[in-house]
Amino acid sequence: MLPHLSGWFIKCLGESSIVKRLRVSITAHGREGDIHPMYGVLTRAPFVERATALQWNFTGDALGILHYVEGDADAFAAAADDVDAVVGYDIEPVDDGAFYVYVRDATTASLAELFGPVSRGGLVVVPPIVYGADGTVTLTVFGPDEELQAAMGEVPDPIEVTVEAVGSLATSRVAPTARLTDRQREAVEAGLDLGYYDVPRTADHEAVADALGCAPSTAAEHLRKAESKLLRAVLGGE
Known part of the structure; x- marks a missing residue:
């Protein structure tokens, strides 16, 4: 030792x-x-x-x-x-x-x-x-x-x-992406591919909705919940 x-x-x-x-x-x-x-x-x-x-x-x-x-x-x-x-x-x-x-x-x-x-x-x-x-x-x-x-x-x-x-x-920390549901992960991945997270932004939540085949309000909810989980995991230590 x-x-x-x-x-x-x-x-x-x-x-x-x-x-x-x-x-x-x-x-x-x-x-x-x-x-x-x-x-x-x-x-x-x-x-x-x-x-x-x-x-x-x-x-x-x-x-x-x-x-x-x-x-x-x-x-x-x-x-x-x-x-x-x-x-x-x-x-x-x-x-x-x-x-x-x-x-x-x-x-x-x-x-x-x-x-x-x-x-x-x-x-x-x-x-x-x-x-x-x-x-x-x-x-x-x-x-x-x-x-x-x-x-x-x-x-x-x-x-x-x-x-x-x-x-x-x-006391182990779970990988941030492991907290996402399959649909939330799909929404974030679509957002990345389409430019939703680019600066400046080149796509909106309606484009993400089209990619997912769901209503814009549903896509916005998936993105909002996914972002909340990821930010809390990374910055909040949860």
Whole structure:
């Protein structure tokens, strides 16, 4: 067990529920590139303003990971081209300042040591993983007490782990979109496709109603309820 994870951390893990939710931040103290060059790009590159890992698959010898990045897509592509460990990547622009990028990496020994402890047994890493401009990475892990303690204790140097919060399944936050009904989700997706949420707006709720095949008042109600749920989930902490 790492020294700074003892005491309060062990006490919290030992209380009540067998399965715990652990919110942690990790940092390599400026040595992110030593673990994997793309780790350094995502946390330290001047052309990346913000990066979030949305989904990933770690097989032991390769890592496929989907990111949402706010920054310069061309500069990111140039950086990825210079990394030998990047097997391939695909960039899909969102707008002038943001893009999705799927990167397939060959793993380094350090990266395997980092992902290994949280990729085996009964542990579940819940997206997103958020990269900070200061080099920190924040993530949430669910699992049995003993496996969480073991995983945190196996994190290799130069990574330092800081426990931000420990909770139970009951304290978990549901993904905002999971709160929507199917019809509310369809209304929001139609609004996005049609330009209802563009600035300036290029479609109204009547256009959304036409896409859904319902009355304008019904479409407006779906949009209003969906927006209320999403805002409360994101800003209200519900």
